[in-house]
Amino acid sequence: MLAKDIMIKPVHTVDENCSLETAAQTMLLSHIGCLPVTNRLGQLVGIVTDSDFNEKERGVPFSVYRHPQWFEQWVSKEGVGKMYAEARVRKVNEIMSSAVSTVLATDTLERVVDRMLKTGHRRLPVMSEGTLVGIVSRHDLLKLMAKPQTRELLAAG
Amino acid sequence: MRAHEIMTTPAVAVDRNQSLEQAVQTMLLLHVGCLPVTGAKGELVGIVTEFDFNEKDKGLPFSLYRHPQVFSRWIGRDTIDKMYGEGRARQVKDIMTVHVETLAHDDSLEVVLERMLQTGCHYMPVLSKDGKPTGVISRHDLLKVMIKETEAEMAPMGGW
Numbered sequence: 001m002l003a004k005d006i007m008i009k010p011v012h013t014v015d016e017n018c019s020l021e022t023a024a025q026t027m028l029l030s031h032i033g034c035l036p037v038t039n040r041l042g043q044l045v046g047i048v049t050d051s052d053f054n055e056k057e058r059g060v061p062f063s064v065y066r067h068p069q070w071f072e073q074w075v076s077k078e079g080v081g082k083m084y085a086e087a088r089v090r091k092v093n094e095i096m097s098s099a100v101s102t103v104l105a106t107d108t109l110e111r112v113v114d115r116m117l118k119t120g121h122r123r124l125p126v127m128s129e130g131t132l133v134g135i136v137s138r139h140d141l142l143k144l145m146a147k148p149q150t151r152e153l154l155a156a157g
Numbered sequence: 158m159r160a161h162e163i164m165t166t167p168a169v170a171v172d173r174n175q176s177l178e179q180a181v182q183t184m185l186l187l188h189v190g191c192l193p194v195t196g197a198k199g200e201l202v203g204i205v206t207e208f209d210f211n212e213k214d215k216g217l218p219f220s221l222y223r224h225p226q227v228f229s230r231w232i233g234r235d236t237i238d239k240m241y242g243e244g245r246a247r248q249v250k251d252i253m254t255v256h257v258e259t260l261a262h263d264d265s266l267e268v269v270l271e272r273m274l275q276t277g278c279h280y281m282p283v284l285s286k287d288g289k290p291t292g293v294i295s296r297h298d299l300l301k302v303m304i305k306e307t308e309a310e311m312a313p314m315g316g317w
Contacts, residue, residue, distance in 0.1 A: 024303035031188055033297055050297045054273065080267055084302055122207075138207045139190055144241045145181045145210065154185055 003112050004105040006143065007126045007134030013038045014092050016045055021088035023048055034123045036132055037096045044125065044132050046096035051122075053095070102127045103136065109144075112136055160264040163301055164283045164292030170195045171249050173202055178245040180205055191280035193290035194253045200288050203253035206280055210252070259284050260294060266302065269294060 014023050014035045023035060027050060037046040101119045103112050105128040115124060116138065126134040143151055170193040171180050180192060184207065194203040258276045260269060260283045273281060273296065283292040 021303055021305070024300040027297070028300050028304070050295075050300055051279070053303060054270075054296045054299050080270070088303060088305070138210075139184070139188075142181045142185055142207060142210055145178060145245055146185055147178060147182060150182045150185060 001109040002105065003103050003107045003109070003126050003136055004128075004134065006109065006112070006140050007105070007136045008140060009134040011036060011125070011132055011135055013132070014048070015040070016091065016093040016096070018092045019088060020053070020090050020092065020095070023092050024053065024088075032135075033137070034135065035092075036100075036125050036135070037092055038132075044100065044102075044127075046093065046098045047100050047123075047125065048092050048096040049123065052097070100125060104128065105133055113141065116141075158266040158302065159262070160260045160269055160283050160294060161262045161292065163266070163269060163298050164294045165189065165298055166292040168193050168282065168290040168292045170199075170201075170290055171205065172196075173248065173250040173253065175249050176245060177210075177247050177249060177252065180249050181210070189293070190295065191293055193282045193293065194249050195290070201257065201259065201282060201284060201290050203250070203255045204257050204280060204282060205249050205253045208279070209254065257282060262286070262291060270299070273299070 012026060012030050012032060012035055014026060014037055016037050016039055027033065027035060034047055034049040036044055037048055039045045101115060101121055102125045103115055105126050107115075112124065116122075116136075123135055123137040125132055126136055143154065146154075169183060169187060169189070171183060173194050173196060184190065184192060191204055191206040193201055194205055196202045258272060258278050258281050260272060260281050262283060262285055264272075264283075269281075272278075273294070280293055280295045282290045283294060285291045
């Protein structure tokens, strides 16, 4: 089994200048936890995940205020609302991870699992001849343990 | 905004004696990364997440062989199939996380954010007053807060 056999395709991507609100909306509507980020030439320049929105240090909306220690204090509802309002209009390239670990479409399953465990990432973009062709996630690896009928059901959508 | 407005519902739970194959099937079909695990009376006894299946030390199928380093050498497709095959029949309680951080139905958004960031958890079950899981809040669910309130409120109804 190769990366291309287990990956999800096609891949939703966002432009690096896209707002965080749009990115969040795309992720929610498509039920996906990560979006590869592309520049205007369509090249992969980063990745943004649902965790990036909620990390203590660099996530949004917290980094906006540069107060990682913010949560040691009680904050009013208006405070959270304001922070999120300001975070919505910020750009994807401000919170994305730039150094992206990828695998090749022709990589074996063993190599994909190996990369995932070594890097600790939940998702890896799959590349073919320099182009993004899919995403493989930890969730997708669950298919290896599923009944053949379940796999067929999922493949049929 | 309260915990019960952010969470994914219903909380589809698995019994702790169910097989991993059944748990995986539920997770794949519902597209969720975490299931609350319940005991005989429907009370929460743990959670099982996609991480539990793929962690280096604890996860399956790797822990079966107690070889976290198994992937540093080449292994074949047959071996992988065999490892997963043995994992299928094991029970949820063998790999579940027992010490679970939970939230209450009426916890405010501030409390939800604070607890999730402080604990580093990706998933937290939301409990009713009698200790039964009614939903799960994931980091993905927190994205809902990023969308303007009017849209976030309308989205779950799906009426437009």
